[in-house]
Amino acid sequence: MGHRVDSIVLISSFHFTVLALFCCNQLANGCDLFTGRWVYDPSYPLYNASACPFMEREFSCQQNGRRDLLYTRYRWQPSRCSVTRFDALNFLKSFRGKSIMFVGDSLSLNQWQSLACMLHSALPNATFNITTVADVSTFEFQGYGVKVMLDRNLFLVDVVKENIGRVLKLDSIEGGQLWKGIDLLIFNTWHWWNRRGPTQPWDFIEVGGVIKKDMDRMLAFETALRTWAAWVNANINPSKSRVFFQGISPSHYNASSWNEAKARSCLGQTQPLLSSSYPDGVPPALGVLKKVLNTVRKDVTLLDITMLSLLRKDGHPSIYGTGAANGMDCSHWCLAGVPDTWNEILYSLIV
Ligand SMILES: *[C@@H]1O[C@H](CO)[C@@H](O)[C@H](O)[C@H]1NC(C)=O
Ligand SMILES: *[C@@H]1O[C@H](CO)[C@@H](O)[C@H](O)[C@H]1NC(C)=O
Numbered sequence: 001m002g003h004r005v006d007s008i009v010l011i012s013s014f015h016f017t018v019l020a021l022f023c024c025n026q027l028a029n030g031c032d033l034f035t036g037r038w039v040y041d042p043s044y045p046l047y048n049a050s051a052c053p054f055m056e057r058e059f060s061c062q063q064n065g066r067r068d069l070l071y072t073r074y075r076w077q078p079s080r081c082s083v084t085r086f087d088a089l090n091f092l093k094s095f096r097g098k099s100i101m102f103v104g105d106s107l108s109l110n111q112w113q114s115l116a117c118m119l120h121s122a123l124p125n126a127t128f129n130i131t132t133v134a135d136v137s138t139f140e141f142q143g144y145g146v147k148v149m150l151d152r153n154l155f156l157v158d159v160v161k162e163n164i165g166r167v168l169k170l171d172s173i174e175g176g177q178l179w180k181g182i183d184l185l186i187f188n189t190w191h192w193w194n195r196r197g198p199t200q201p202w203d204f205i206e207v208g209g210v211i212k213k214d215m216d217r218m219l220a221f222e223t224a225l226r227t228w229a230a231w232v233n234a235n236i237n238p239s240k241s242r243v244f245f246q247g248i249s250p251s252h253y254n255a256s257s258w259n260e261a262k263a264r265s266c267l268g269q270t271q272p273l274l275s276s277s278y279p280d281g282v283p284p285a286l287g288v289l290k291k292v293l294n295t296v297r298k299d300v301t302l303l304d305i306t307m308l309s310l311l312r313k314d315g316h317p318s319i320y321g322t323g324a325a326n327g328m329d330c331s332h333w334c335l336a337g338v339p340d341t342w343n344e345i346l347y348s349l350i351v
């Protein structure tokens, strides 16, 4: 029970005592896959990133000049069991005739690309196509009948262009039309809720019929999640569709949060923290997400990747992402890398 006690202490110190009751409910065969530590394993990475022909430049750290490779050689080891090693052929067999869709921001893009590379590396000679129609990209192998899709959607709720400008509508989720009938859905939203200034992609917020210039962002996030939860309750047929929430993918801009005050954000980090907890604890947004997920009446599984990813201060592109000119990227993840583990855990939970 040691690890459970740890997480209860950790969580209550962040005033989410109530949530501790729900902290360990994402189990595969009775095992908590999200509590554990990173171990060196030279059989990783799962694929050669340079041979993945459709990799986005922002995740291609090696091609962008990153020389250290140790960060690609870690495997997530849960305390009491193991993550099932990814088997691409078995995955394709299980999903024959089915569709998988990641819905969310660029962290969903990160996980979608990871899964596509994991599949492609097992079938390097199979003909594939990637097509993009509006916000939806679809990766497909010819002859396998499996669609791996990405719906780029920053907030899950709608942003609508109106006369006054772009309105972020916390009670409106027309975008959900695209998610109906998909067999496996993996949602995510968080990173854009705190945007301000020129990169904030909306001008007004509408909630309960009232238009505002701005509001508390955590409350806006929670309100949107409740709208999403109502969509799930109304639209998911549990005998057809399985629903996951990707969880909060953490950033590493503040090195004090892992007690290395002298470091310059994630730049130059070559190894994970080898402990099973993070000095600064989990971001408060995770508490909000868990609170809302516990109100959903349909079965939704939290892919609770926050703590395991917090330990990976070494996994980000830093200056080896879209380029030093665009600054430091300690939000996304290099591929091969951490999102491959998210997908291995997803695989463990569904196969
Ligand atoms: C990875 O793929 C690239 C491009 O196909 C190739 O040149 C390289 O030798 C491969 N590396 C390994 C370690 O297999
Ligand atoms: C892919 O094709 C190449 C060249 O035809 C061949 O050498 C290689 O063994 C094939 N790989 C697989 C996994 O079938």
Ligand SMILES: *[C@@H]1O[C@H](CO)[C@@H](O)[C@H](O)[C@H]1NC(C)=O
Binding pocket: 128, 129, 130, 131, 138, 139, 140, 142
């Ligand atoms: C991929 O190619 C196959 C065969 O040509 C085609 O049936 C399918 O519609 C294509 N998929 C996409 C997403 O374009």
Ligand SMILES: *[C@@H]1O[C@H](CO)[C@@H](O)[C@H](O)[C@H]1NC(C)=O
Binding pocket: 254, 255, 256, 257, 280
């Ligand atoms: C960085 O993290 C430390 C430790 O949690 C905190 O005290 C400090 O305020 C943070 N700095 C910034 C700029 O957020």
